[in-house]
Amino acid sequence: MGHTRVLAAGLAAFVSLAPLTSCASPDDGANASGRCSVRTDRAPLEKRFPLFGKPERAHWCGVVLGAGDARVPGPTDVRLAGVVVLAPGAFARVVRDLGAHPVAAAPERLPEEIVEFLPRGAGWRRSDRLDRSVSQGRYSGSFLVDTAHRAVLVDCVDPVPPAH
Structure with missing residues (x-):
């Protein structure tokens, strides 16, 4: 394979994998120590998990894996x-996808x-079925x-927004 093809293949791989790191990064509160800063903003979750609708509350964080x-x-x-924590309508959809x-x-x-x-007491x-419904097989x-x-x-790990 010529140098141009190798570079093109490498660039294509990089571009296709770049969205995987857009969920969180060290600047978003994830760090190499395995600790994280809790976030409450919901827009990143709404983008990645449309089944959840507009959550009522969220506490989440990103942790960099394999850092160092x-x-x-x-x-x-x-x-x-x-x-x-989901609104009632969105939660009903999640429970439906949970299955019988x-x-x-x-x-x-x-x-x-x-x-x-x-x-408490959850x-x-x-x-x-629910795991597949939410991830659409695009991440674990x-x-x-x-x-x-x-x-x-x-x-x-590395949740990406669903394909449209």
């Missing part, structure tokens, strides 16, 4: 974790800054639902 490892070149992966047979689930290894925002449930993630609080626990 110079052996891994390329785009930075960002984990987005948070609790999103969700399974009990417990939050795992959440950033400690997010744990304090988990609803009964989290999840399904592969899990979405746990608590029906008592109309809450969704988001935990995903």
Whole structure:
């Protein structure tokens, strides 16, 4: 393959992966220490998770994964974790997409800054169907639902807005 083709292929790969880092960056409160600054702005969530509509409340953060490892070149992966409280109509759509047979689930290894925002006594449930519905297969993630609080626990890597 000639130099021009290699450069073109590299540029195409970079451009296609660039949106993956747009969720959060060190400037957005994510940092290399694995800690994060809690955010409450909802517009980034509305853009990435249209199924959620316009959330009533949100506490979320971005954590840079693999930071400080110079052996891994390329785009930075960002984990987005948070609790999103939905309006009744949007929550009904999420519950519909949860399906008839969700399974009990417990939050795992959440950033400690997010744990304090988990609803007390939450009964989290999840399904592969909901995970696929929200992510559309474009990134990895899990979405746990608590029906008592109309809450969704988001935990995903490099969430990108859905394709139009």
